[in-house]
Amino acid sequence: MADLGLLLVLAEAAGEAHGEVGEPSAFGLGPGGWVAMTVLALFALMIYLKVPALVAGMLDQKIAGIRALLDEAVKLRREAEALKAEYEAKLAGAATDAATMTAAAEEEAGRIVAKAQTDATALVARRQKMAEDKISAAERAAIDELRAHTAIAASSAARQIIAQTHGAVQDKALIDSAIAGIA
Numbered sequence: 075m076a077d078l079g080l081l082l083v084l085a086e087a088a089g090e091a092h093g094e095v096g097e098p099s100a101f102g103l104g105p106g107g108w109v110a111m112t113v114l115a116l117f118a119l120m121i122y123l124k125v126p127a128l129v130a131g132m133l134d135q136k137i138a139g140i141r142a143l144l145d146e147a148v149k150l151r152r153e154a155e156a157l158k159a160e161y162e163a164k165l166a167g168a169a170t171d172a173a174t175m176t177a178a179a180e181e182e183a184g185r186i187v188a189k190a191q192t193d194a195t196a197l198v199a200r201r202q203k204m205a206e207d208k209i210s211a212a213e214r215a216a217i218d219e220l221r222a223h224t225a226i227a228a229s230s231a232a233r234q235i236i237a238q239t240h241g242a243v244q245d246k247a248l249i250d251s252a253i254a255g256i257a
Contacts, residue, residue: 082107154250168235179227183220190216
């Protein structure tokens with residue numbers, strides 16, 4: 075720093091010796107010297123007040139906050155995946171239950187048809203002409219009854235499946251899954 079001031083003084087002295095008008099100065103320093111001194115004083119003050127450590131501390135806090143958010147996001151994603159797997163398993167179980175109910179309905183329908191045929195055969199033995207009319211009526215009634223039972227069983231099974239697979243928790247899992255897909 076002293077060398078810079080000495081150079082400035084020598085340059086001014088050389089300029090005055092040749093008749094040149096020099097720059098204004100104070101305490102032997104020109105405007106450039108004062109700017110340099112001010113910048114050096116500012117840097118010294120910043121180092122003395124430990125500004126770089128404060129900035130580094132604030133950045134470390136920001137990094138820690140971001141890291142915590144990322145850890146929480148990973149945790150939430152794992153929970154969402156676990157919920158998704160759980161509900162997929164429940165959905166598979168509901169499909170199995172629906173298949174079991176359908177098989178039971180078909181078995182019951184088979185019994186109903188078998189009973190109707192047995193009744194129709196006994197009726198044919200007693201009255202052949204009236205029996206043919208009654209058999210047709212009984213078969214139509216059995217089919218209608220079977221359709222009604224099947225419709226009731228199917229709507230009941232659908233109601234149970236929908237009630238089991240759709241609710242606030244499932245909607246939350248779907249929303250979390252969608253959010254995870256965006257991220």
